[in-house]
Amino acid sequence: MAYDIKDINLADKGRQRILWADKDMPVLAQIRKRFEEEKPFQGLKMSCCLHVTAETANLMRTLTAGGADVLLCASNPLSTQDDIAASLCRDFGVEVHAIRGEDNETYYKHLASAIAHNPNVTMDDGADLVSEILKKHPELYDRVLCSMEETTTGVIRLRAMEKDGVLKFPVIAVNDVQTKFMFxxxxxxxxxxxxxxxxxxxxxxxxxxxxxxxxxxxxxxxxxxxxxxxxxxxxxxxxxxxxxxxxxxxxxxxxxxxxxxxxxxxxxxxxxxxxxxxxxxxxxxxxxxxxxxxxxxxxxxxxxxxxxxxxxxxxxxxxxxxxxxxxxxxxxxxxxxxxxxxxCAEGHPASVMDMSFATQALASEYAVKNKGKLDKKVYVLPHEVEQQIAATKLESMNVSIDTLTEEQVSYLNSWETGT
Known part of the structure; x- marks a missing residue:
């Protein structure tokens, strides 16, 4: 595996931290279990430009469980956790190109590695990966089925691309999903x-x-x-x-x-x-x-x-x-x-990223299932997928809610009954 990380010998500590985060990510774990059985990404290559943290590592595990050939690079030179990068390479079969504190030249070299992976699906945290593809790699326009965007900043950039007519494949604005941005x-x-x-x-x-x-x-x-x-x-x-x-x-x-x-x-x-x-x-x-x-x-x-x-x-x-x-x-x-x-810290708590990365995983599955049906636009994930994620999270927290009666459903879908 042609990874580029600080030190593979940091993997033991990284594995420990990945599994520690995993215990607070029950929704993603449930999705990973299903992906292992159904293999929705079998035969697909995925390039992900995200923060290389313990929580991200569990998303990478979920994508590989679904059959994807995954490469991960950093979306920020100071956000990489080097021990996590080492464990992903050694223990979980994910090719990582990320080193904490990497200079600008190395950052773009790692982006180039993600592009050279010839992805069918991309994930972005700021739209740098998509931007590089659109500016320099027209050979990938028809190959990329869809991209996922994690941040407000990235979605702003992508909507500008759509407005200017330069977006060459569909994008799902994961950031705009309530189970992501509200949490x-x-x-x-x-x-x-x-x-x-x-x-x-x-x-x-x-x-x-x-x-x-x-x-x-x-x-x-x-x-x-x-x-x-x-x-x-x-x-x-x-x-x-x-x-x-x-x-x-x-x-x-x-x-x-x-x-x-x-x-x-x-x-x-x-x-x-x-x-x-x-x-x-x-x-x-x-x-x-x-x-x-x-x-x-x-x-x-x-x-x-x-x-x-x-x-x-x-x-x-x-x-x-x-x-x-x-x-x-x-x-x-x-x-x-x-x-x-x-x-200066370790990013979001794992229980929060459980929601965001469950959304990422299901958005990727949705994009693959709808191959060829999505225009070259920025999309938001369907509401029923959000409801599924929220329901699973509530279940993991032992929280129950009410359900509408047939009478209530009928009332909400009619106009005849007034005051």
């Missing part, structure tokens, strides 16, 4: 982002002013958890409706230029570029901690910060860089502006 983005990002910030800085959040840039599902989760730890939470937004929702949820809302003046900690979760810029750095308090939990490392304008810094001290703590400004203030940037929850 992964809100509960997963909310908890794991705080975990990363606290691990990196050892900051006490109680009493601090914590600024959340963006009030989408990730921002809602992060703001809620920060408030739960006693922080004074401020939200910044560019969308009137989301800003209004934040106000009605009890948060202060103001422009970033005002929020930066009072912030002790800032975290961006927008998916957009240069949310924190030079004018914001110029007014920050001494010692302000700046981080990002959006997908790419573009939300914090580090080029501008480098320009105005009189001195930069790297790794004052692991994953913490200090930028000293000419007036004596210091700004601390976590994880080089990359995903703080994965670079």
């Amino acid at each position: 992964d983005n809100r509960y997963g990002t909310g908890q794991s982002t705080l975990d990363g910030i606290i691990r990196a800085t050892d900051v006490l959040l109680a009493g601090k002013t914590f600024v959340v840039a963006g009030y989408g599902w990730c921002g809602k989760g992060l703001a809620s958890r920060a408030r739960g730890m006693g922080a004074n939470v401020v939200v910044t937004e560019v969308d009137n409706i989301k800003a209004l929702e934040a106000v009605m949820d009890g948060f202060r809302v103001m422009p970033m230029l005002e929020a930066a003046k009072i912030a002790d900690v800032i975290c961006t979760v927008t998916g957009d570029i240069h949310v924190i810029r030079e004018e914001h750095f110029n007014v920050m308090k001494n010692g302000c901690v700046v981080s990002n939990s959006g997908h790419f490392d573009v939300e914090i304008d580090l080029v501008a910060l480098n320009k105005i810094a009189s001195k930069i001290e790297e790794n004052v703590k692991p994953n913490v860089n200090a930028y000293y400004l000419s007036d004596g203030r210091v700004v601390y940037v976590l994880a080089e502006g990359r995903l703080v929850n994965l670079a």
Whole structure:
């Protein structure tokens, strides 16, 4: 197997962590058991550009159980867990091309390996793999049956591709499925982002002013958890409706230029570029901690910060860089502006990723079953598949719910009965 990882000898620790995560992923385990029997991906090649974590490893196990020939590369240079990569190669037959801290050249070399795998199905976390195929590999346009996209950022890019007429195969926006975004983005990002910030800085959040840039599902989760730890939470937004929702949820809302003046900690979760810029750095308090939990490392304008810094001290703590400004203030940037929850912690809890990756697995099966029936568009998974995932998760939690009576079903499907 032509893998490219840090050290195969890390596999023992990685296997232990993969199996530990697996115990909190009962929905995916149930799907894996069925896939072992039915082999829905027999004879297919799959290339996956995802965060190489213990939870992702259990998704890879599920795909291979379904008969797929799977190659995994990293979707972020700082999110790879090297022991997990080693165990996937040694213990589970998955070819991995990912090394934590890989430079930009290596990152794109690993993407090239995923493309050279000649996939029939791709999985993306940010749409880098699809983008590379569309820009440079027309020979794969007819070969790829479908692609799955895991992130808000990636879906935004893919919808832009569809609008511009450059999308050459169907894509399922896994991120837009409720069993993904309502749980992964809100509960997963909310908890794991705080975990990363606290691990990196050892900051006490109680009493601090914590600024959340963006009030989408990730921002809602992060703001809620920060408030739960006693922080004074401020939200910044560019969308009137989301800003209004934040106000009605009890948060202060103001422009970033005002929020930066009072912030002790800032975290961006927008998916957009240069949310924190030079004018914001110029007014920050001494010692302000700046981080990002959006997908790419573009939300914090580090080029501008480098320009105005009189001195930069790297790794004052692991994953913490200090930028000293000419007036004596210091700004601390976590994880080089990359995903703080994965670079400084271990990403989402396994029980959350159980939902997301169950959705990924079933979306892949849906795409393969509907080969040739899907247009070159961005799709959302059918509602009945979401209901199936949610029902299985509730069952694993020993939670029961009511069912509609025949009378209630009839009432909901009729119009004759009024007040």
